Amino acid sequence: MNYTFQWGVALQHLPGLLEGAKLTFIIGFLTFWGASLLGLVMAALKTYGGRIARRIVGAYVIFFTNTPALVQIWFLYFGLPDVGIVWDKFTCMLIGLTLNSGAYLTEIIRAGFISVRRNEIEAAETLGFSRIQQVWYVIVPHIAKTIYPALANFFIVILVMGTSIGSVIGVQELTSQAKDLATVDYRYLEVFTIAAAIYVVLTFVASITLALVGRWAFRVKAKIF
DSSP states (O other): OOOOOOHHHHHTTHHHHHHHHHHHHHHHHHHHHHHHHHHHHHHHHHHHSOHHHHHHHHHHHHHHHSSOHHHHHHIIIIIGGGGTOOOOHHHHHHHHHHHHHHHHHHHHHHHHHHTSOHHHHHHHHHTTOOHHHHIIIIIHHHHHHHHHHHHHHHHHHIIIIIGGGGGGTTOOSHHHHHHHHHHHHTOHHHHHHHHHHHHHHHHHHHHHHHHHHIIIIIOOOOOOO
8 A cells, every 4th residue: 555644634634624614514404404494393293284295294294205405405506497486506405405304304393293182282272272372381391391302303314314415516515625626645554534523523512512402401211332
């Protein structure tokens, strides 16, 4: 093996990699909360909505969980301009990942809806709560505690794997930055090793933060990687 590592050269690109890491975290954060809100609404419709609403949500879940997120993002970025709809790379990335993740979170959150005890719902009905009030004041606190570990782990999946898809359409997140910066001096091994280390740090920090939030807010223990 004649390869000579040149970490000093690769570390010169650290500021650019950190900028990519920052964008990675922003995309992951916005996607997670957008997908959580979408999943909450869809799960409520699938659980308590009428037949038509349940079928629409079912079709949404089937489509987005059975097609790759990459295809969905490519459709938004390369397909929609053919019909006159043009969005920038960041918007296509954010919408695509949110729709994809929202479909998976719909099923996760729906499991939380189903786990709510009937007597809790009956108590809320006795107090005159509307369906929306039942969801917000009774069901959401219950499912937040029940499925928080799954939601926390899902955020890690979005942060680590989902956002890297953006490199395909040129979103300058961490993977894309590493790819571009490595071409400057062709130190691919060193640059991508540093990028991988940054991903590990991001995952570790996010995991600890989510675990602490879970213990403080919901008294649940989320897995720490």
